[in-house]
Every structure is written in structure tokens, then in C-alpha cells.
Amino acid sequence: MKAPHLSDEEIQTYALRLDEVSEEIHAHVQDCELCRHKVQAYQLVFTAIEKPVAPVFDFDLAAAVIQQLPPSEIVAYDSRFTSYSIGGGVLLGIGMLFFYFFNYPIYLFEGLSSITLSILLAATVSISLFLGYDLYAKYQKQLKVLNLS
Numbered sequence: 001m002k003a004p005h006l007s008d009e010e011i012q013t014y015a016l017r018l019d020e021v022s023e024e025i026h027a028h029v030q031d032c033e034l035c036r037h038k039v040q041a042y043q044l045v046f047t048a049i050e051k052p053v054a055p056v057f058d059f060d061l062a063a064a065v066i067q068q069l070p071p072s073e074i075v076a077y078d079s080r081f082t083s084y085s086i087g088g089g090v091l092l093g094i095g096m097l098f099f100y101f102f103n104y105p106i107y108l109f110e111g112l113s114s115i116t117l118s119i120l121l122a123a124t125v126s127i128s129l130f131l132g133y134d135l136y137a138k139y140q141k142q143l144k145v146l147n148l149s
């Protein structure tokens, strides 16, 4: 009666450490073509893993590429300046709105009821705040990306 084929573990042990396998396993590999092929396949894989592929280029690729790149300019960026300019712009806009509102209120909202005016004002302020915050957050995110690279 023929013995069952070897397990993957036994075949790997045979392929890696031939001196550690028992006489039965050694005899099975000699007799069984299937297990012998598996051992050869494992030996090929282990050999390929041990020998990394040599670099294809025979010159220093990194140095050749870096020579062709334009010199980088490192720009120190102060994010406070951006915050202050955005905040200043928003305050200026609000100030101009209030100036116009208090000097010419009759012409600006003539014929509108107070509830309509309130809804209009609330919607305008909400949308402006949302868009302003969204713009600011997007800008900060882009600055972080630029600072990391």
C-alpha cells in the first residue's frame, strides 16, 4: 500500500533543511513524482526570495534625475497672515453692509415685511458663514499638504 503524500510542511522542511527530514520522507520524495515536483517548486521559490533582483540600471538613476530638476525654492509661509487677511476681508464686508444698511435702510429693504427680512438675513448670514468656513478649511488643508512635501 502506498503511503499518502507529504504535507506542505514536510515538503517545505525537505526543501529548506534536507538533513532534518526523516528517512521515510526522504524515501517518499525519491519515489513520488508529485512530491518531488513540489519540493523543486518550493526550492525555486526559496531561492528567488533569498536572491533579490539586482538593479537594472548600471548608473546612478537618482543622481541623473536630480541634476535635471529645477532648484527648489523653500518658502517660509506664515499661516497667520492668511487668517488675518481672510478675517479682515470678512469684517470689512460686514462693516460695509452695516454702513449701507444704517445709512440707506429705506431704499434697501423697501416693501419687505420684517419676517421676510429676518429670513433673508438669517439665510444670508448662514450661507456666508458656511461658505467662509468651507473656504478656510479647504485652504488650510491645501497648506498642510504643501508643507509636508
Ligand SMILES: [Zn+2]
Binding pocket: 004, 005, 006, 028, 032, 033, 034, 035
Ligand atoms: Zn507523494
